[in-house]
Amino acid sequence: MTLKIKTFSSVSYKKCILCIFILFLLIVWYITSFGVNDDELTIKYxxxxxxxxxxxxxxxxVYVExxxxxxxxxxxxxxxxxxxxxxxxxTVHFDSILKQYVLHVDEQVLHKLSQSESNDFACFYQNITHGQSADRYDRLGNKTKFTHGYVVPLNVEGMLVECRSADEKRILQEDAFSFVQYQKPPPNLEIDRKASVIMYGIDTVSRTNLRRLMPMVFEFLKSPGWYEMMGYNKVADNSYPNIFPILTGYSPSSAENQICDTSQPGCLDEIPFIWKEMKKNGYLTAYAEDTVFSNTFNYVKPGFLSRPTDYYFRPLLDALEKQTNKLYCPGCKMAYCLGRRLANSYIFDYCRQFMQRFVADRPIWGMFWSNHISHDDFSMLSAMQHKIVGDLLNFEKDGSFEHTIMIFFSDHGSRFGPIMRTKESFLEGRQPIMFIYLPPWFREKYPQYVEALAQNQNRLSSNFDVYNTLKHIINIEGLVEDTKWSYDCPQCQSxxxxxxxxxxxxxxxxxxAYCTCHNYEEVQEDHGTWRMAELVVDRxxxxxQYNNLQNLCSSLTLRVINITEVHQNLAEFFATVLYDRRTEELQINVELINRINIYRADAECVDDSTQKLFCICLSKLRNNESTPTIQ
Incomplete structure (x- = not known):
């Protein structure tokens, strides 16, 4: 049931500033007094x-058109x-004989940029070095001059490049590169073939929006060997609590109770991430994201003290964001371009190099996650579909799919913005994409697993099943009898x-609150629905108050406004409640209420990611009144 409710924020001890909110309540509604059952709720679409x-x-x-x-x-x-x-x-080329990267300078481009036929120029690079922190770069090295054919030293994992005119007074071009440097496989590596696993993820992509905005990508994902988990349902609200179970088998709260508090420095290093299991079993590992601030393990989290994977992109990204010119798309908070390239391009290049260097010779695991493509604006997916399908085609051209199980996935669908005002927005946010590719040799060797995966496409699945699948891949021959499956879902499976x-x-x-298995119907506003809204705001x-935030955050008060609207600190929510109309008893977990519009600026006075959803800082209350709108 979807409701549009108007509320305003008030402060009793200072001058009251009217702040109107729109509260969307999407309710999986069981009315115990009327005995409504599932059959009676079945409707036509x-x-x-x-x-x-x-x-x-x-x-x-339900399938959404x-x-x-x-x-x-x-x-x-x-x-x-x-x-x-x-x-x-x-440009960069990998020399397969030297097993090193080589820098090339294009003379034609040089002549065009310098507006001269002379080859007089000067190019330099600065090495991006790691410091004691795993999540930040230490410093930039001294400028090193290079010419065409320069062989990149093996200790260089990233560089900033600058080319100038011969007199060094005019910059011709600036650029940046990262390198997955080759390393020989260990001599005791098992000969038996194991499937490599590459997880290519894009934030905020629902299965409906993929069909709408990236039809070319969707068509590619229909190719032989790809399987769409059409019953895949997220288990939490935002990115971190959805990605965390895939990589650990734990919910964040269970990990805090059973292992350590991930908000404390050093805890993330103790968490049993799947890449640790992979590494123990001979896999080479990599992890990369394309934004520093909204990075999964650093947004209101302390990040890692030690380098978590063999190849770890974040220190390089830290340097790129600080040292290159950034370009933002309209309405976006995340950098669209870092220097001459898309932020996403850097992690795609990193992923491609990782596979090119190792996938034919040894098992690898890597996760490459893009935030900036669609997090701030769902419609940006339409602009990026050629880029993403190009990435997939390049993987195919390289032959990487011959060796690799690829998981092409997202954490959730849209959580805020205009799309959340549609009737199907409840489904939109809770049904992220989950596609799994199996290489030809795997399909031939394990037909029973292929048959099961195909059958599971139209069955309900969750993040914990994906974690179990990763564990299963490690122990695909069943040689380890004490495999530990997902902690928080004993009934989940591979x-x-x-x-x-x-x-x-x-x-x-x-x-x-996140289950999309129920039929639902829209109920017209009446006294009961308004009463539910009042109770939700009260909760x-x-x-x-329970979290001692009343001195930082404004309280909310529900008001019915029939003629005018004043839009200040606009807030929008979805809530799922269990409500008894007869007794007015309402059951709800406040922490599972969804905030469906951008709230970063309003909630800067608190650090907890859940509390940010409900807090409008007193210091952020807007004094300007908008023009009244006649209804």
Whole structure:
């Protein structure tokens, strides 16, 4: 049930500043007094038979028509913007005999940039060095001059490049490069073939938006060997608590209780991430993201003290964000370009180098995660589809798919913005993409696992199943008998085994607030719905008081406004509640209420990622009043 409610923020001990909020309540509504059951809630969709991703006795996950009328009203296609119109003056080539990278200078580009036929120029690079911190670069090395054919030393993992005119007074071009330096496989590496695993992830992509905005990518993902988990359902609100279970088998709260508090320095180094298991079993490991601030393990988290994987991109990214010119797309908070290249291009290059160097010779595991493409604006996906399909085609051209199990996935769908005002927004945010590719040799060797994965495409699955699948890949021959599966979902299993046909969200460790297995219907506003809204707002205020935030964050008060609207500190929420109309008893977990618009600027006075959802800092209350709107 979707409601549009208007609220305002008030402060009792200082001059009251009216702040109107829009509160969206999406309710999986069980009315105990009327005994409503699932059969009675079954409805028609657009006056035609419903279609489902999953249709079982315990889960009916509705298929959303991508280009419905509501979506077309809020969608404006975006055009791809290049970071630079200049051709590359310096390029990188890997010499397969030397096993080292070589820098090349293009004379034609040089002549064009220098506006001279002379080859007089000067190019320098600065080595990006690591410091004691695993998450930051230490410093830039001294400028080292190079010419065409320069062999990059093995200790250089990243560099900033600058080419100048012969008199060194005019900069011709600046650039930056990262290097996955080759290392020989250990002599005791097992001969038996193991599947490499590459996880290529994009923040904020639902399966519906992939179909809408990246049809070329979707078509590629229909190729032989690809399997879409159409019943995949997220288990938490935002990125960190959805990625964390995939990589650890724990929810963040369970990890805090069982291992350590991840908000404390050093804790993340103690967490049993899947890459540690991979490394123990002979895999070479890598991890990369394309934004520093919103990085999964650094946003309101302390990050890592020690380098977590064999190849770790964050220190290089830290240097890129601080040392190159940044370009932002309209309305975006994350850098779109770092110097001459897309922020995403750096991690794609890193991923491609990682596979090119090692995948044919030894098992590798890597996760390469892009935030900036779609986090701030869902419609940016339409501008990036050629880039992403190009990445996938390049992997194919390199032959990497011959060796690799690739997981192409997201953490969740859109969580804020205009798309959240559509009726299907509840489904949009909770159904991220999850595609799994199996290489030909794997399909031939393990037909029973292929059959199970194909069968599981239309069955309910969760993040914990993906973790179990990664564990299964490590022990694909079943040689280790004491394999430990996901901690927080004892009933979860590898996707290479048939999932139960009649599986519920609770059996997949999916909280009810995020479960998309229920049929739902829109209920018109009445006294009962407004009463629910009042109770939800009251619970939010109680939450703020319980966490001693009343001196930092403004309380919320629900008001019915019929004629005018004043939009100050606009806040929008989704809440899922269990409500008894007769007794007015309401059950809700406040921490599972979703904030569906951008709130970073309003919540700077608190550090906790959950508390930020509900806090509007007193210091951030807006004094300017907007023009009243007649309704």
């Amino acid at each position: 657009n006056k035609s038979e419903k279609r489902f991703y999953v249709n079982s006795s315990k889960c009916q996950m 991508p280009f419905n009328a509501e979506f077309t009203k809020v969608y404006t296609p975006k055009n791809f913007t290049r970071c630079s119109n200049q051709s590359d003056l310096v 996707l290479f085994y048939p999932l139960p046909e009649s599986r519920s969200c609770s059996e997949a460790a999916i909280p009810e 939010i205020n109680q939450y703020l």
